[in-house]
Amino acid sequence: MSRIAPLEPPYEPEIQEQFDRIMRGAPPLMLFRMVASNARAWEKFRAGSLLDRGPLTLREREIVIDRTCALTRCEYEWGVHVATFAKAAQLTEPQIRAIVLDGAQAPCWSPPEQALIATVDALHLRATLNDDEFDTLSAHYDDAKIFEIILLCGFYRTVSYLANGLDLPLEENAARFPK
Template sequence: MSTFPAAPRIAPVEAPYDASIAEAFARVMPPGREPLKLFRTMARNPRVLQRIFAGSLLDRGTISLRERELVILRTCARCGSEYEWGVHVAFFAQRAGLSKEQVAATLPAANNRDAWTGGDALLIQLVDQLHDSACISDALWEQLADTFTPEQLLELVALTGAYHTISYMTNAFRVALEPDAARFSAA
């Protein structure tokens, strides 16, 4: 799991922001909240920032908030992205109805697949298989197809891939942890 003692590899931009960057931040951040360090880092390349924001799957989609956050947490945990995992725990876990024990069980070190049942267990398996093999076995696919619609399955796989990309960015750039985000060690 990754906590980076070294300085970030790409320094986040500082205010005042260009107008287009400030507008992009205003669309995704709660009023009065400073933009996240990841967003400020991506703002070094406004095209990347805008394209990542345009491809966001954090809006209301075909899956529930709980399903979305479970997939994001497990993906980020498997990728060792303490930054993104911690931000999502802080911002969304409670609203998604995930208990502290369930949040902790998203960490691979917990090795706690028994914490999950039904659709939740299938989502953990989906993320794990995609992470391990970039594919889904026929046996798991049959179970997923019995539980989720084709539209939901498309969203779940896209979401997993999107958060691999976000995890790559947080880890490769060594984005400093947000002060109010959760930590792997506290789970």
């Protein structure tokens, strides 16, 4: 169990509707139930969420999220995303391993994907990009995508803080970090 008790069913109709919209009818994740146990936190979490379709492709989005979660050692969120989106994002087993165990120079990544991973790494380590890193990123991605990349890194670092700090138990059907 997590360090803060999650919301338990039956949920208020408004919360159930929000869960249904996010989860498309599947049972809500522990993360959502935990955050929803605090009305203010749930409102802010949903307002800052990047769960909608943005300018990145699903593959680009998942590379950014998965790498952010790997760097923060958030197996909970990484595992949910890999189990839910890796196949649709066409991430191969070697890429799933590399996103956790290797850096941007792993041979399984294309140059634009290497730029994505290097950006996530730089933001994780220094909370900024130097001119060369930004130039490399902008050679592959337009301004709208760059904003989204940076926002995703920050949002999923926050998600990682929540999941790690509250010691959320891993979801039953989620992937596990490679050894």
